Amino acid sequence: MTFIAALSGGAYWGFKNYPRLLFKFKKDKYTAIMQMMESYEKSAQAQKTTPENKSSDISPIEDLLDRLIRDNPSDGYLYYLFGRLYATECVEPIIQDNQKFTDVLFLDYIQKHHIPEGVSVNHWEKGISYTRKALLLGLPESEKEKAVVNLLKLYFIGGTPFWSSAVDYLRPEDINKSELTYNIYKLVFTETVPNWEQFTKIYGEETNVFLMGLYFLKLRNYPLAFFYFKKLLLSDSIYLRNNAYYIMGYIMGEQKDMALKAYYHSLIDFDEFLKRNPWFLEEHNYTLRYTGQESMAKSFLGQYEKMVLELRDSQ
DSSP: OHHHHHHHHHHHHHHHTHHHHHHHHOSSTTHHHHHHHHHHHHHHHHHHHOTTSOOOOOHHHHHHHHHHHHHOTTOHHHHHHHHHHHHHHHTHHHHTSHHHHHHHHHHHHTTOOOOOTTOOHHHHHHHHHHHHHHHHHOOOHHHHHHHHHHHHHHHHTTOHHHHHHHHHHOOGGGSOTTSHHHHHHHHHHSSSOOOHHHHHHHHOHHHHHHHHHHHHHHTTOHHHHHHHHHGGGGOSOHHHHHHHHHHHHHHHHHTTOHHHHHHHHHTSOHHHHHHHOTTHHHHHHHHHHHTTOHHHHHHHHHHHHHHHHHHHHHO
């Protein structure tokens, strides 16, 4: 009976740890985990074209990678896969969505950055840590390039402090020049002119104009930035119009013209903008009072303060 129990226990252990044994003894040892990764990445891509398709749960992949890393702590490729998993989960939904993508830039350039809603900060931080460890441990050349791209994507949603780290840590020659990520690298991390045609093809003409405005705002070329944002005032997109009005006012504030800042900000559709940016309540109230428009400030607070407080309570 003891022998049978031991045999049964051994069979159960072997079944439970089959992927780990496969990894250790099979020549093409990454097959099982790669199949799981590719299945998840396909579901994430399907979510882009068909939003009702939900991405698969990543916990089985995390569990397997955790076990494999415990068995193989110096295998850089496993850390690369972990970083790739979290880059797909945290960043792809941002880069694939016009509004989420431009919001990262918009909020950072006006010094209101935060990690995008819906992103797991824990997974985002782990993605950076694991990818850097993979590069430190060493990777084949093709995986090294992919790891650099993943790291750039993860840094991108982190805002200015992480953009500075990217410039220090990464070399542009390590990035495929045709990658969208390389174009984002030029837009965000450097003063090099991006490939505007690629942005237009992926995000559309109006979003590209918005990105051009942000690029010149980053360079503090306010006349050119103002020119591009002004072009968006006739857009059908209330999101782009509101952001354009806000930045035009922001530029006026940077140039110490508070009256014009108040004017451009008063043209914003407050119902739409405040739902996305509740911080604007205090800022616009201050601007109105600073410019002597006390009655307008009271009216503005009276109309929108309750809505903003309810929004904050629900978050």
